[in-house]
Amino acid sequence: SQKIEQNSEALNIQEGKTATLTCNYTNYSPAYLQWYRQDPGRGPVFLLLIRENEKEKRKERLKVTFDTTLKQSLFHITASQPADSATYLCALSRSSASKIIFGSGTRLSIRP
Amino acid sequence: DAGVIQSPRHEVTEMGQEVTLRCKPISGHDYLFWYRQTMMRGLELLIYFNNNVPIDDSGMPEDRFSAKMPNASFSTLKIQPSEPRDSAVYFCASSPDRLGEKLFFGSGTQLSVL
Numbered sequence: 001s002q003k004i005e006q007n008s009e010a011l012n013i014q015e016g017k018t019a020t021l022t023c024n025y026t027n028y029s030p031a032y033l034q035w036y037r038q039d040p041g042r043g044p045v046f047l048l049l050i051r052e053n054e055k056e057k058r059k060e061r062l063k064v065t066f067d068t069t070l071k072q073s074l075f076h077i078t079a080s081q082p083a084d085s086a087t088y089l090c091a092l093s094r095s096s097a098s099k100i101i102f103g104s105g106t107r108l109s110i111r112p
Numbered sequence: 113d114a115g116v117i118q119s120p121r122h123e124v125t126e127m128g129q130e131v132t133l134r135c136k137p138i139s140g141h142d143y144l145f146w147y148r149q150t151m152m153r154g155l156e157l158l159i160y161f162n163n164n165v166p167i168d169d170s171g172m173p174e175d176r177f178s179a180k181m182p183n184a185s186f187s188t189l190k191i192q193p194s195e196p197r198d199s200a201v202y203f204c205a206s207s208p209d210r211l212g213e214k215l216f217f218g219s220g221t222q223l224s225v226l
Contacts, residue, residue, distance in 0.1 A: 042219055045217070049213060091156070
């Protein structure tokens with residue numbers, strides 16, 4: 001069955017460092033891969049979408065890579081800040097006409 | 113833009129009672145989704161609508177769950193009768209014109225069934 005794994009349940013890093021989160025998938029061929037941020041008591045908020053024919057996408061301090069050979073996406077936050085502390089969810093869909101499935105998320109904590 | 117609006121924010125009920133969750137999607141969005149989030153199972157898609165028509169309800173756990181979308185600005189998710197294992201956060205989300213891209217989520221309804 002299809003499976004999405006995010007590298008760890010929790011990640012703690014020092015302010016100013018680069019946070020790197022991993023999303024691996026099996027038995028799936030996504031055309032779209034998305035990252036969402038979720039704060040406690042709130043719904044997920046869309047951050048970035050990358051397509052299968054794109055290797056990398058950036059938005060301000062965020063960078064996403066998509067390796068369809070390794071079946072993996074990396075999500076980077078550079079110059080991390082305590083305000084970046086949240087749970088980050090990876091999400092996949094086979095096409096723009098397919099429903100989205102979510103990973104279980106990684107809880108990121110940035111300590112001052 | 114007010115975003116996706118869900119009500120109530122919290123619902124506490126007793127086993128066997130009927131529960132109705134409500135959602136107002138973003139105006140102009142063609143797709144509406146109901147998700148459920150638990151610690152054990154993460155975010156699960158229950159059902160989605162396209163232009164008010166239910167398209168895929170394969171994620172609805174049992175016949176106790178039903179969802180309707182009588183018009184483009186309102187949807188309900190009903191659980192009757194409710195059970196303790198239904199306790200979770202229920203999210204409504206909408207999407208403008210493509211199923212597989214960019215979801216806009218509401219703040220969710222925290223449901224506790226005692």
